[in-house]
Amino acid sequence: MSPPQPRPPPASLCDFLDAHFASPEDLASAPALAELLRRECVGLEASLRRLEAQLASASASWLARSAGARSSLRRIRSRGGGFGVEEDDGDENLRSAELPALVKEIHRIDAIRLYAEAALQLEAFVGNLEDATFSIVRQASKLNLSSVFRPASNEMQWKQEKLLQAVDAMIDIELELLRISTNRPQWTNLIMAVDSRVDKTLAILRPKALTDYRALLAALGWPPSLSSPDAANDKYSEIPNPLVLMNDANKEKYSQSFLALCALQHAQANREARQCQTKGASASMSDSKYFDKTAACFDNGLWAIDELVQPIASRLEYHFAKWSEQPEFIFALVYKIARDFMGGVDDILQPLIDRARLVGLSAKESWVTGMVKMLLGYLDRQIFPVLVTSYQATDDKLEVHSSWMHLNDLMITFDKRMQLLADSGIQKIASISEGLSRSLSVFTIYSEHSDWLHMWAGVELNSAQHKLKSEMEDETNWSYSIKELGQQEITSNFLLSTREDYKAPPVSEFVVKTASAMIERGHALPTRGLRIQYNRSSSVQFLNGFFLVLRERCEAPQLTNTALEDDSLLKVSFAINAARYCEYVLREWDDDIVFLEMGAHGKHVDEGQGQGHKHSAQHPCSFFADEITFLAKLGTDYLEQIMSSVLLEFEDLSWDYVQNIGLQQIHPVDEVLDEENLGVSPGFVPTLEVLRDRTTKLMLHLNSKDFLDLWRSIAEGLDYFIYSSIRWGEMTFSDQGVIQLRVDTKALLHIFRPFCLRPEAFFPFISDSLKLLAMRRTDAQYLLELLKNGKENDSCLRQQGLQHVNASQSMKILGSKRSDG
Structure with missing residues (x-):
């Protein structure tokens, strides 16, 4: 038999040898390579021995716990198998006491098993991350072996592969930690331990990855020169851009390095998002918004x-x-x-x-x-x-x-x-x-320097106040020029939207434009909180300062004096118009989405700080709620003062006339009375002239909405004053006196007729009194009898068209009428 042929070396080994021994000259580095390989083998063997010892210890522990659990189960079976046999109470109590404890112990063992499995899984993932990180760092050791044994063309690719392995390990760690934080939030110590190890590893990995990226940029010629040979002609567009001039090989290297660094940042972003989310509320693994939140980390x-x-x-x-x-x-x-x-x-x-x-x-x-x-x-x-x-x-x-x-x-x-x-x-x-x-x-x-933000707001406020001061010193800016009163101006306009509609002085428009410019500059601030702080310290304080000036101008004239001066009346009217116009503008601003957001999330400044007045907000989403409340109250208060001043002046001028109503007899008794040719009482004429002058000037200089409320209030006040000043029941009216009263009343109503078609509707007591005084003697006697008997007082008064006087008042009025026949 032929001897067995030796197996060829694996392909990976061949590639390894080819990579390190490409030429005979590389044989000189064989001892160093052998030493390096020996060190790696020794380290791997030591790691293997540690793992074997840990496995043996863990196995022994689990075998002991398993044996205990098995014996407990045997005891349960032995006791439960003979349920048909009669048992005593002691055994029954023992079994009922041991079963819950055993179930609890089984759950505890199961929890320990799950904890151990998760810990081992995380240990493997973290180990992969640390191995990839320290592999990259080891290449930059003092011996710089990588530059000796590894071709430069493969060095960058090898590092990027290791970096991507580290990123994959981070992704595995994050998915496991997210699962644990969702399903087992009580395992905080395990999560904290893993995060600590990962943080230490990333503190090494990220700087090394950035260093390699910078080295690549420098090799590519970045940064480019910021000047060109033709810089004198401002042709900076011709400066060569190394990113554009890269060849295909360099472009591929740069692309891989860029993608690897982006992958690392994305993994880090997912990690930060998970940590932020864990601090707030847990989210399920299926929550697709989890990874969307990582965009905020970029x-x-x-x-x-x-x-x-x-x-x-x-x-x-x-x-x-x-x-x-x-x-x-x-x-x-x-x-x-x-x-x-x-x-x-x-x-x-x-x-x-x-x-x-x-x-x-x-x-x-x-x-x-x-x-x-x-x-x-x-x-x-x-x-x-x-x-x-x-x-x-x-x-x-x-x-x-x-x-x-x-x-x-x-x-x-x-x-x-x-x-x-x-x-x-x-x-x-x-x-x-x-x-x-x-x-x-x-x-x-300004986000990092709130003191600088307040300084800037102070600069804006100081500049605006300086400009406003010079504007206010010119008294012509406080008045509104009125055109010659004509037929077109008698018809009032109640859809007010401009300064001209409100008849506000020019200074109010200057204030609005200046505050608007300040607010517009504040829009550049990147966050809502910064915009709120800036506006509270600049535009709001500027407006409040002007509003206090308006109040001072309203307080300066002594409107409570009985002798009103035209200048005082006009000064207050223009100040009220300015307040109303500013109130309208602030309400318009409040409806803007920018101020709606600031009003919903902003915090009000301390009560009275920089304002000098106390008032409450009208609406929780109104940014200018305090300022609007202040302006509305200012206008209302000083309109009431104008009304009181006009009424006091009328009372002072007409006191003698009112006290002698019905007693004057300027015509012979036997003279035929002609109401059309009868003149106004001489003592009442100066009063009516002054009242006409006041109402005419107020109509000219006060905005139409406030004037409408004002003249109606004045009319109702005059009606009550004249009615209550007549000594009903103590004096009697002759027929001539009644006619004279009617003539005088028509003259009074004539003053208010340009403002409405039926001014008598605003003089209800005088109108009802004249109706009672003008009744025929028989009708008056009959009505008086009915009222004295107390029969259907309201119905009989309503039948006579009397809507405001009651039975008692009607009897006094009827008792003041005498017949001259």
């Missing part, structure tokens, strides 16, 4: 793109240092660089992001985010600290205020340009890209 950009920006930053800051007094050049340069390399970034990196399945993420947005973060870092370190120091140290803050507002205007413009750059050609998914869009704002600098 709101600060992609690591792979941030590494493209970082080497550019050091070169840009060299130029920034020259422009500390001219920040507009800094913003312009950052925008220029972001725009010039945008095409290459989008063409090369967006397909890679799509391959990585990072749904909703954009290369343009990530590139812009990286550039903005770079600029934010410089502003935080170099620009704002100098500005804040000057703000705090300088007494004359005018120049500092100007510089700060100029810087914020540049930031607003820069944000808009960069946002347009990031959004160009992209159909955004709102629910996913919302977080990333927030990071595109330079105003996120």
Whole structure:
């Protein structure tokens, strides 16, 4: 028989030898390779022995527990098999006492088994992660054996494979931890132990992966030069972009490195999402929203793109240092660089992001985010600290205020340009890209420095107050020019929407526009909380300061004096109009979605802080609820004061006339009375003239809505005053006196006739009194008898068209009528 032929070595061994001994010169490295292999074998054998010992120990423990459980089951069977035999009470009690304990013990053993299985599974996953991580690190050891024994062309591919193995291990760990946190939330110690080990491993893995990625970028020629031979002609678009100039081989290497780094970041994002979710509420494994939440972890950009920006930053800051007094050049340069390399970034990196399945993420947005973060870092370190120091140290803050507002205007413009750059050609998914869009704002600098935010708000407030002061010093800005009263102006307009409709003075429109501009600048802040703080410290305080001025202008005139002055009346009217117009504008703003959100989530400032008044909110979702309440109360209070002043003036002027109503007899008794030719009582004429003058001026200068309420209130007040001032029952009216009263009343109603067709409806007591006084003697006597007898008082009064006076009042009025016959 022929001797057995030796088996050929496995293909993997052949590949290994071919890889390390490609030429006779490689034989010199055989001892070093043998030593390396020996060390790895010794380590593997030691690991195997440890695992065998652990397995033997675990097996012995489980065998002991199994034997105990088996003996317990035998005892149950032996006792349960003879149920037909009569047993005593002692055995029955023993069995009922042992069974629950045994069931509890079985559940405990089962829980221990599940815990051990989960721990062993996680131990294997974490071991895979640590093995892949330390394999990558070992290649960068002091001996640098990889550069000796491994061809350079395979080194990068080997590292990327190991990195992807680590990512796969992280995914397995996260799925297992998510299952445990959902089904066994009490195993917190196990989860914490695994997280601790994974954190330590990632602290090694991520820096190494970023270092390898930076090395690849440097080998590809990144960062590019920021200047070109033709830079003097501003042809920066001709700067060569290494990402575009890569050959196919380098492009493939870069693609694999980019995808591996994205996979690592995505795994890290899933991990952070799981940890955040565990702190809140547990979610089931089937919850599809779990992985969607990882998109929020990318709101600060992609690591792979941030590494493209970082080497550019050091070169840009060299130029920034020259422009500390001219920040507009800094913003312009950052925008220029972001725009010039945008095409290459989008063409090369967006397909890679799509391959990585990072749904909703954009290369343009990530590139812009990286550039903005770079600029934010410089502003935080170099620009704002100098500005804040000057703000705090300088007494004359005018120049500092100007510089700060100029810087914020540049930031607003820069944000808009960069946002347009990031959004160009992209159909955004709102629910996913919302977080990333927030990071595109330079105003996120105020998120970390709330004191800077309040300083900026103070700068805005000081500038606005300074401008308002000069506006208020011009008294012409507090008045509203009225055109010549004509037929067209008699018809009131109650759909008020403009300053002209409210007849508000120009200063109110200046206040509204200034506050609107402040609010508009605050829209640049990236979060709702920052916008609330800014508006509470700037626009709201500015408005409240103006509203206090309106109250002071209403309080200054002494409206309670009986001798009203036209200037005082007009001054208060214009202040009320300004308050009503501002109230209308604030209500309009409150209906805007921006203020609805701020009103629903904002916190009110301390009561009275910066406002000087106390009032409660009207609606929980109203951002300006306190201010609207204050303005509404201001208008109502001072309209009541105007009404009281007009009534007091009327009372003072007409007191003698009212006291002598019915006693005046300016015509002979036998003279035939002609009501059409009879004149107004001489003592009542001056009063009516003053009342006409007051109502005419109020109609001209007060807004139509408030004037409508005011003249009706004045009419009702006059009606009650005249009626209650007549000494009914103590004096008697002659027929001539009744006619004179009717003539005087018509003159009074004539003053209010331009405001409505039936002004007598607002003088119910005087109208009813005249009806009773004008009744024929027989009818009056009959009605008086009915009222005295108390029979159907209400019905008989209603039949006579008397709606407001009661029986007692009617009898007094009828008792004041005498017949001259």
